Amino acid sequence: MSEAAGGPLFFKVVTVEEARRSVLEALGWSTASRARGVEELAIEECAGRVLAADLVAPEDVPGFPRSTVDGYAVRAQDTYGAGESLPAYLVLAGELRMGEAPEKPLGQGECMAVATGGALPEGADAVVMLEHTETPGDGTVAVMRPVSPGENLVRPGEDIREGQVVLPRGRVLRPPDLGVAAALGYTRLPVYARPRVAIISTGDELVPPGEKPGPGQVRDVNACALAAAVRGEGGIPRLLGIVPDDRDALDRALREGLESDCVIVSGGSSVGARDLVAGALAELGEPGVLVHGVAVRPGKPVIIAVARGKPVYGLPGHPVSALVTFYLLVRPVIRYLAGADPFPVEPTVRARLGRNLASRAGVEEYVRVSLTREGAQLVAHPVLGKSGLISTLARAWGLVRIPAEATGLAEGEEVEVVAIPPL
Numbered sequence: 107m108s109e110a111a112g113g114p115l116f117f118k119v120v121t122v123e124e125a126r127r128s129v130l131e132a133l134g135w136s137t138a139s140r141a142r143g144v145e146e147l148a149i150e151e152c153a154g155r156v157l158a159a160d161l162v163a164p165e166d167v168p169g170f171p172r173s174t175v176d177g178y179a180v181r182a183q184d185t186y187g188a189g190e191s192l193p194a195y196l197v198l199a200g201e202l203r204m205g206e207a208p209e210k211p212l213g214q215g216e217c218m219a220v221a222t223g224g225a226l227p228e229g230a231d232a233v234v235m236l237e238h239t240e241t242p243g244d245g246t247v248a249v250m251r252p253v254s255p256g257e258n259l260v261r262p263g264e265d266i267r268e269g270q271v272v273l274p275r276g277r278v279l280r281p282p283d284l285g286v287a288a289a290l291g292y293t294r295l296p297v298y299a300r301p302r303v304a305i306i307s308t309g310d311e312l313v314p315p316g317e318k319p320g321p322g323q324v325r326d327v328n329a330c331a332l333a334a335a336v337r338g339e340g341g342i343p344r345l346l347g348i349v350p351d352d353r354d355a356l357d358r359a360l361r362e363g364l365e366s367d368c369v370i371v372s373g374g375s376s377v378g379a380r381d382l383v384a385g386a387l388a389e390l391g392e393p394g395v396l397v398h399g400v401a402v403r404p405g406k407p408v409i410i411a412v413a414r415g416k417p418v419y420g421l422p423g424h425p426v427s428a429l430v431t432f433y434l435l436v437r438p439v440i441r442y443l444a445g446a447d448p449f450p451v452e453p454t455v456r457a458r459l460g461r462n463l464a465s466r467a468g469v470e471e472y473v474r475v476s477l478t479r480e481g482a483q484l485v486a487h488p489v490l491g492k493s494g495l496i497s498t499l500a501r502a503w504g505l506v507r508i509p510a511e512a513t514g515l516a517e518g519e520e521v522e523v524v525a526i527p528p529l
């Protein structure tokens with residue numbers, strides 16, 4: 107398949123699934139985490155980072171029984187049979203103050219005023235809501251409705267149990283996870299170092315976005331779009347700039363790129379005379395080129411190599427192809443290098459297809475769609491246009507996958523739309 111393997115560089119097309127597996131396997135997936143290292147950060151800095159160790163609860167949360175309502179702490183038994191016409195009269199034995207431990211236990215026939223979240227005294231096993239009481243003014247509280255034991259309170263450890271693994275290693279930390287850490291008294295967390303991802307654009311025609319293109323020139327679209335995509339997956343993009351279609355220049359850029367943890371080249375990945383990426387990747391070292399050509403549209407001419415233990419991608423230059431193949435093939439690997447699950451459960455929506463879609467059998471296809479709402483129903487409208495037209499992807503909310511064996515989808519069919527990440 108590669109020159110290193112003795113053959114000429116021709117497409118030997120594999121499926122998306124095969125391409126993903128082959129690179130993850132070459133990187134040692136399923137053995138250990140491939141993250142570069144671990145750093146400890148203040149919890150305020152940890153959103154979106156990947157937890158590097160199981161987080162074990164050192165204590166129960168809550169640490170004491172707490173009321174979940176404003177009302178009166180009671181012994182449930184004392185309220186049995188209470189009703190509007192025959193309330194249970196309990197002696198008001200005090201007020202439980204927020205942030206303070208109860209001073210005395212609750213005796214039989216007594217109640218104590220408590221606010222939401224307040225600590226319950228020994229002897230109390232339920233709370234009556236304020237709305238279900240009256241205060242006649244004689245030092246008693248009239249309870250108009252019975253409560254059962256455990257009603258309107260949380261028990262110690264009901265939220266989190268001491269010794270429990272509350273957050274597993276590899277978790278991409280979300281706001282509630284950081285709340286859990288705070289509840290347990292963790293102010294710093296170990297997270298994996300973010301992988302560095304070098305990004306190289308190739309093509310004699312490319313100029314940086316800040317320059318006015320001359321005749322025949324176009325601005326580099328891919329570098330900044332791919333950098334944002336890398337950041338969205340927890341990577342640190344390293345922009346190495348534009349490289350002309352010149353082997354020496356490309357080799358130099360790749361050498362610099364290999365100082366990072368992953369390299370993404372866009373452009374020059376096909377089999378034309380000016381497509382130099384496959385040849386350059388084949389000479390980077392063992393195991394070399396694993397994939398050249400993936401049965402996917404947009405995006406067929408993708409090259410994936412591993413050299414010095416690092417993944418190196420040659421993505422097609424067409425901006426839509428570059429981003430879709432990033433999403434399908436590079437993203438799982440960046441997540442893996444970040445210490446996270448390469449294949450997370452994706453948020454998707456279901457929609458009715460707004461028109462018929464033809465598709466070639468044997469190629470997995472990803473159709474850009476925008477969404478509209480018709481009553482309770484979402485409708486997915488294919489955004490048509492060639493894969494060089496970046497605005498078509500910008501107009502799309504997400505992608506609909508047409509499996510390789512399908513020859514199309516019919517208007518009105520229900521489809522699953524996966525959002526173009528990060529949402």
Ligand code: AMP
Binds near residue numbers: 327374
């Ligand atoms: P290639 O994959 O090099 O054959 O390029 C395919 C098409 O994508 C050509 O029209 C290129 O000009 C265009 N292209 C390649 N790289 C980029 C880029 N970084 N930004 C915008 N267009 C690009």
Ligand code: MG
Binds near residue numbers: 308310380423
């Ligand atoms: Mg090119």
